[in-house]
Amino acid sequence: MKPFYVSLRPFLDYRSFKYPMDWGKVFGNDRPLEVEIGSGNGEYLARLSQGQPEVNFIGFEEYCERIHKTLRKLSRNKQNNVRILRMDIRTAFDFLFSPHSVQYVHCLFPPPWPKKSDAKHRLFTTNFLKLTNNRLVKGGVLKIVTDQYPYILWIEEQLPGAGFDRQLNHIAATYDTKFERKWVEEGQKEFFELLLTKVENIDITQKKEENLKYYILDRFDPHHFHMEEFSASGIAVIFKDFLYDPARKTALLHVLVNDEHVFQNIRITIFQTSDGWRLKLAEGTMLMPTAGVAKALELVYQAALVSA
Ligand SMILES: C[S@@+](CC[C@H](N)C(=O)[O-])C[C@H]1O[C@@H](n2cnc3c(N)ncnc32)[C@H](O)[C@@H]1O
Numbered sequence: 001m002k003p004f005y006v007s008l009r010p011f012l013d014y015r016s017f018k019y020p021m022d023w024g025k026v027f028g029n030d031r032p033l034e035v036e037i038g039s040g041n042g043e044y045l046a047r048l049s050q051g052q053p054e055v056n057f058i059g060f061e062e063y064c065e066r067i068h069k070t071l072r073k074l075s076r077n078k079q080n081n082v083r084i085l086r087m088d089i090r091t092a093f094d095f096l097f098s099p100h101s102v103q104y105v106h107c108l109f110p111p112p113w114p115k116k117s118d119a120k121h122r123l124f125t126t127n128f129l130k131l132t133n134n135r136l137v138k139g140g141v142l143k144i145v146t147d148q149y150p151y152i153l154w155i156e157e158q159l160p161g162a163g164f165d166r167q168l169n170h171i172a173a174t175y176d177t178k179f180e181r182k183w184v185e186e187g188q189k190e191f192f193e194l195l196l197t198k199v200e201n202i203d204i205t206q207k208k209e210e211n212l213k214y215y216i217l218d219r220f221d222p223h224h225f226h227m228e229e230f231s232a233s234g235i236a237v238i239f240k241d242f243l244y245d246p247a248r249k250t251a252l253l254h255v256l257v258n259d260e261h262v263f264q265n266i267r268i269t270i271f272q273t274s275d276g277w278r279l280k281l282a283e284g285t286m287l288m289p290t291a292g293v294a295k296a297l298e299l300v301y302q303a304a305l306v307s308a
Helices: 023-027 042-051 062-075 087-096 116-121 126-135 149-158 178-185 290-307
Strands: 033-037 056-061 082-086 102-108 136-145 164-171 192-198 215-217 231-232 233-243 249-261 262-273 276-281
Touching: 023 056, 033 042, 042 056, 042 062, 042 082, 042 102, 042 149, 056 215, 062 082, 087 262, 102 126, 126 136, 126 149, 136 149, 149 192, 178 192, 215 290, 233 290, 249 290, 262 290
Parallel strands: 033 056, 033 102, 056 082, 102 136
Antiparallel strands: 136 192, 164 192, 215 276, 231 233, 233 249, 249 262, 262 276
């Protein structure tokens, strides 16, 4: 049987670092950084990192199964110049990268969301283009490759004010990735490669991680605990579930938190200790410490006070 993957070394758990990340420390050197958005099964990331040992590559992908396939490919790569993270690139650019820190951003076949009603899901909005511009070094390049010409036209509408010069190339199949092969099999012969070069810097402030508080309560009554949904100033907090174990005097809440494009499922626990009740994020909760998470903790604290 083929091993699932040989080494987890390229997989990075961003929770164990301070933001913005010190990429020099991660890689052990200060070589230029290149990013791949939506690295899929990792063919291109593996080829790039193998072919350019003088550059450090960081792939971002949301699907676990594709990350597993990427790790399998990367395990054949003897170099230590590649990392992969399971994360939305918008959150990554918000938190993990400082301004002027990335040399090149690659994105092959981003989901085009072709229906007009789904346009809100498209990645390369003016705001995201401005954020990418800010994270790129002067003269840095964002390359977007797609099979969909209307998607190129839509991105071009987003470009004014984002600080890029554009060049569009009509190309044949070039990249040999899973999605390119799929379109080739379906008969597509022409693809579109948009090269955006940073010519003017767009100022964007670095997002800071919130300091998440622990709360202490003198009293807490799980039987009278009740939460309301919250939505204001770009933050939404929705309470999904509340479980209470009377034997262990421990409550567990499932909460959905949304700050702009960052959507997180978190767990908050309230448990009895010798000096009262303690309220905090449950262990192992995967999260970016955003303003929305801080707000969710505060809302649970207020509701717990009312319950007592
Ligand atoms: C159509 S696939 C292309 C994959 C690969 N580049 C290829 O050519 O085979 C798009 C990929 O982008 C990833 N993706 C979409 N939006 C993303 C985002 N905001 N951040 C990170 N990855 C994203 C998806 O998970 C998906 O694997």
